[in-house]
Amino acid sequence: MSAIRDLHNPWRDRYQTASFRGAIFHVETEQRHGGRRTVVHEYPKRNLPYAEDMGRAAVRFTVQGYLIGPNYLTLKDALISALEQDGSGTLRLPLPYQGRDMEVMVMQYGITESRERGGMCSVEMDFVEAGKPGFSDVSIVTQAAVTSAAAALERAVIGT
Template identity: 85%
Template sequence: MTAIRDIHNPWRDRYQTATFRGAMFHVETDHRQGGRRTVVHEYPKRNLPYAEDMGRSAIRFTVQGYLIGPDYLYRKDALITALEQDGPGTLRLPLPYQGQDMEVMVVQYSITESRERGGMCGVEMDFVEYGKPGFSDVSIVTQAAVTNAAAALERMVLGT
């Protein structure tokens, strides 16, 4: 009789506990969606369209998870608190792309509890990549700044 050898699965080495803002949950399925933003230009009397690349789309995540066990009520409260906080938070999935956690915003979530499944709850969460604010390096020009700049230019021109 031959001994059964343990078959090594590399994905098990990378598997990690799922969290959002440090609140732990178990994952049944997670779905990542991405792509490119495009604008298709179609012109009269032309048979060939032109698809313009407008950059990468925001990455979206749909996660179906659950909480289970004698302490699930406390974990549920912690997860709800994390999901309802303002601003972005760090999402860690069991097998993230390139092992990277991601800063995301919560789009929506739902929690399902039932009598038949006492001691646990299901959680569905939708997230979108936070990224970084656009135009963060643009200064805002106020009326006072314009007035001061005009006065300085006038003094320079008049030589005073």
Template identity: 35%
Template sequence: MSWRDELRPPSFRGVLFHIEANTRFGGRRGFTYEFAKSERSSDEDLGRRVTRVAISAYVIGPDYLDQADDLEAALQREGAGLLVLSTMGQATMRCETYQRIETKDQGGLARFEMAFVRSQVGVAAPSGRENTQAAARAAAAQNATAAELSAGSDDDWS
């Protein structure tokens, strides 16, 4: 089976769009210690970076304004949603930023530059209502879970 047979229509929260380019960012976090008056240094690996995705997309056609409004509404909604990309698969992501671009020379077309970050699904913020030992233990357990989920893996894309 060729890669073309596996292409999926790209969408965010079920709103379809066309892709010009998409880029996935990752890597590892770290801190490099450089010692004064020395040629020595030390590097500390702090774990995987959170996965980010940048997309150049567009909507086109006689109803492009409705399509663009629908996509913009999906991008503005709170929380994470399902992002489906033609070649990368799908993952739960949150829109960090977007730009909607329309020009007088390209009628019937709206371009979008979108940036997404992998969602921390299942990780809730501590309530902060009670400052007891039980609440402290619960917060510590939650922080440990958040640390485990912080970066994710390539397996997050299906």
């Protein structure tokens, strides 16, 4: 019996509380979806298609969670507020799920409460990785910048 008590579990050492934008919840299940973006080209009179690799697909997360206890209503309100904020936020999932913080966007969520399960609610949340803008290194040319550049060019031409 003492051998069972002394059994060390590294999973428990790395376990952390799940949260989104600081609003905590418990995780029942978590799914990660990923893959490649592909375009399949099928040509007339050709029996062999061509699948074109367009890069990695955005990673999506489906989380089945719950809130329970005497203060679950307060926790539910905090989680709803976090889920409905604009922009991306930090999602933390416990191991064995991800075990690291991720910047994600909320795609949708649902909350289920029932009379039989008083004092708790189930939460289903769908997230997608936030990523980075594809054109972040491109400068935006405003009307004022174009006008200024045109005036500078005109001065340079007239001055010569």
